[in-house]
Amino acid sequence: xxxxxxxxxxxxxxxxxxxxxxxxxxxxxxxxxxxxxxxxxxxxxxxxxxxxxxxxxxxxxxxxxxxxxxxxxxxxxxxxxxxxxxxxxxxxxxxxxxxxxxxxxxxxxxxxxxxxxxxxxxxxxxxxxxxxxxxxxxxxxxxxxxxxxxxxxxxxxxxxxxxxxxxxxxxxxxxxxxxxxxxxxxxxxxxxxxxxxxxxxxxxxxxxxxxxxxxxxxxxxxxxxxxxxxxxxxxxxxxxxxxxxxxxxxxxxxxxxxxxxxxxxxxxxxxxxxxxxxxxxxxxxxxxxxxxxxxxxxxxxxxxxxxxxxxxxxxxxxxxxxxxxxxxxxxxxxxxxxxxxxxxxxxxxxxxxxxxxxxxxxxxxxxxxxxxxxxxxxxxxxxxxxxxxx
Amino acid sequence: xxxxxxxxxxxxxxxxxxxxxxxxxxxxxxxxxxxxxxxxxxxxxxxxxxxxxxxxxxxxxxxxxxxxxxxxxxxxxxxxxxxxxxxxxxxxxxxxxxxxxxxxxxxxxxxxxxxxxxxxxxxxxxxxxxxxxxxxxxxxxxxxxxxxxxxxxxxxxxxxxxxxxxxxxxxxxxxxxxxxxxxxxxxxxxxxxxxxxxxxxxxxxxxxxxxxxxxxxxxxxxxxxxxxxxxxxxxxxxxxxxxxxxxxxxxxxxxxxxxxxxxxxxxxxxxxxxx
Numbered sequence: 210x211x212x213x214x215x216x217x218x219x220x221x222x223x224x225x226x227x228x229x230x231x232x233x234x235x236x237x238x239x240x241x242x243x244x245x246x247x248x249x250x251x252x253x254x255x256x257x258x259x260x261x262x263x264x265x266x267x268x269x270x271x272x273x274x275x276x277x278x279x280x281x282x283x284x285x286x287x288x289x290x291x292x293x294x295x296x297x298x299x300x301x302x303x304x305x306x307x308x309x310x311x312x313x314x315x316x317x318x319x320x321x322x323x324x325x326x327x328x329x330x331x332x333x334x335x336x337x338x339x340x341x342x343x344x345x346x347x348x349x350x351x352x353x354x355x356x357x358x359x360x361x362x363x364x365x366x367x368x369x370x371x372x373x374x375x376x377x378x379x380x381x382x383x384x385x386x387x388x389x390x391x392x393x394x395x396x397x398x399x400x401x402x403x404x405x406x407x408x409x410x411x412x413x414x415x416x417x418x419x420x421x422x423x424x425x426x427x428x429x430x431x432x433x434x435x436x437x438x439x440x441x442x443x444x445x446x447x448x449x450x451x452x453x454x455x456x457x458x459x460x461x462x463x464x465x466x467x468x469x470x471x472x473x474x475x476x477x478x479x480x481x482x483x484x485x486x487x488x489x490x491x492x493x494x495x496x497x498x499x500x501x502x503x504x505x506x507x508x509x510x511x512x513x514x515x516x517x518x519x520x521x522x523x524x525x526x527x528x529x530x531x532x533x534x535x536x537x538x539x540x541x542x543x544x545x546x547x548x549x550x551x552x553x554x555x556x557x558x559x560x561x562x563x564x565x566x567x568x569x570x571x572x573x574x575x576x577x578x579x580x581x582x583x584x585x586x587x588x589x590x591x592x593x594x595x596x597x598x599x
Numbered sequence: 600x601x602x603x604x605x606x607x608x609x610x611x612x613x614x615x616x617x618x619x620x621x622x623x624x625x626x627x628x629x630x631x632x633x634x635x636x637x638x639x640x641x642x643x644x645x646x647x648x649x650x651x652x653x654x655x656x657x658x659x660x661x662x663x664x665x666x667x668x669x670x671x672x673x674x675x676x677x678x679x680x681x682x683x684x685x686x687x688x689x690x691x692x693x694x695x696x697x698x699x700x701x702x703x704x705x706x707x708x709x710x711x712x713x714x715x716x717x718x719x720x721x722x723x724x725x726x727x728x729x730x731x732x733x734x735x736x737x738x739x740x741x742x743x744x745x746x747x748x749x750x751x752x753x754x755x756x757x758x759x760x761x762x763x764x765x766x767x768x769x770x771x772x773x774x775x776x777x778x779x780x781x782x783x784x785x786x787x788x789x790x791x792x793x794x795x796x797x798x799x800x801x802x803x804x805x806x807x808x809x810x811x812x813x814x815x816x817x818x819x820x821x822x823x824x825x826x827x828x829x830x831x832x833x834x835x836x837x838x839x840x841x842x843x844x845x846x847x848x849x850x851x852x853x854x855x856x857x858x859x860x861x862x863x864x865x866x867x868x869x870x871x872x873x874x
Binding site for chain 1: 606607608609626627630633634637638641642708709710711712713714715868869871872
């Protein structure tokens with residue numbers, strides 16, 4: 210059988226303009242032309258000679274650190290941006306979910322948004338009409354169908370958005386990190402829906418930081434690093450390679466919900482000895498006028514086998530963003546940080562209003578050990594880390 | 600997005616125009632227009648009334664200042680009829696141009712996440728202006744009755760033709776500005792100024808016969824909107840405009856259309872990287 214998707218020597222170059230953000234102003238352009246300035250740009254290869262082949266019915270996970278080129282790869286496959294070099298051959302209808310609820314408009318009602326969003330995702334009007342009841346049913350927003358979206362809670366908006374996406378029926382589905390949101394029950398529902406899709410014989414390309422979900426959904430995975438394809442194989446192996454990679458993970462801003470982002474997350478040391486105290490600081494920023502309540506916040510530590518080995522609960526805050534305040538910042542110390550030697554990926558579990566989610570592998574720390582690890586016993590189950598805030 | 604068969608994306612070979620693909624996306628084109636019309640009228644208190652009120656008020660103002668006070672000739676038409684017939688198409692052009700020029704930036708979030716032929720965006724934003732035209736046209740009919748203005752049968756071909764010319768005249772500069780606006784955000788400030796200048800260069804509030812200098816006339820008829828306005832008034836005045844002028848104007852509209860479309864298509868691949 211012919212592969213459904215062939216990717217040959219794909220490369221993408223971005224030109225980074227120093228001094229300004231992505232777009233230019235004509236004035237700056239003209240001034241620098243008048244001064245015969247050399248262009249202050251730098252080439253950056255977001256993807257470099259990536260090749261792989263996907264057979265019909267495969268589910269492939271794409272993993273890698275932030276900035277490894279995962280999103281660029283998905284954007285090229287979705288035809289949002291063209292490749293600089295290389296060739297893609299697809300043999301089937303592609304639909305991509307790089308975001309849920311693209312094109313949702315607050316003034317339109319739920320019903321109207323379903324139609325517009327569905328059409329954007331590539332559904333025909335008849336197709337949307339025939340699946341309309343199922344979509345509404347899945348989202349659980351029947352009562353609000355004719356209410357403008359601006360009156361929906363953020364959780365309801367997400368549920369509606371995911372529901373439209375869930376009823377796409379392309380041969381190839383490209384998904385970027387859309388599962389990490391919504392309440393726990395809804396997340397479960399989404400994962401189940403995705404498993405359905407993959408079991409029905411459709412081809413899925415799935416980018417996620419949620420390695421559990423990748424392993425569950427995808428038989429094989431590819432690992433990207435700095436734009437290069439490092440490895441391609443069974444998911445569990447690839448995840449192992451990814452996690453044992455000692456390279457420093459550089460923290461980048463993460464959007465936790467559409468309105469709240471994690472701007473900063475760091476440890477005082479990235480390399481420490483068992484039993485040392487570990488200082489951390491994190492800063493959360495809100496980007497919308499709405500009021501947000503922080504219900505949940507935990508630091509999660511994963512070992513190279515991606516098993517969660519420690520949870521530090523920071524939940525005693527129950528803090529609101531005040532009306533005029535747009536930053537929540539915390540610094541604290543984990544005393545007597547008793548993990549054995551190894552590299553750990555640190556993630557975050559969070560809850561704002563009715564949205565919960567995990568972000569995985571934000572930074573890594575290396576624990577070195579002078580003591581004999583063979584005698585170290587794991588903590589009892591009920592043991593919880595104590596975090597002291599300063 | 601092909602139902603069957605292969606679809607190949609090749610870095611070295613790119614098509615400039617893919618009309619077949621645009622046709623496949625006709626439903627999305629409809630939905631974009633539908634959404635923009637809905638949003639526009641939901642956000643305003645007076646809703647549809649705006650589309651009618653705006654040309655009405657402009658007509659009154661121009662009639663008072665230009666018709667009454669300055670006694671601007673109006674090709675033997677009552678001045679309100681003269682100016683309203685010009686404003687009908689002019690407003691379609693100016694709203695369409697402004698909408699489409701800003702359309703790519705306004706829809707940047709969508710462009711960054713989903714693929715579709717980008718031309719849908721400026722095109723649908725022009726259709727929103729067409730909707731306003733029909734709203735205002737509803738007012739034009741009682742105005743004609745009130746002034747007992749005879750309309751010749753030539754309206755059957757000249758009105759659709761005029762409307763067609765003004766839509767093409769909008770799409771050219773509209774798609775050009777939309778693409779430029781993504782790359783150079785300064786263009787946002789150029790648009791209102793440009794619209795203002797073009798307004799006075801188009802014989803909306805005065806007839807072209809008012810100008811005595813012949814070379815000045817040629818500057819004016821180079822505006823793509825000239826032909827549209829003249830042809831739209833033809834069934835009312837029954838004076839056939841100078842056909843040379845009409846052809847110059849239409850030709851200029853076509854040049855702008857091609858320039859706009861080609862520039863747009865050549866840059867559209869990179870919109871997602873810039874936006």
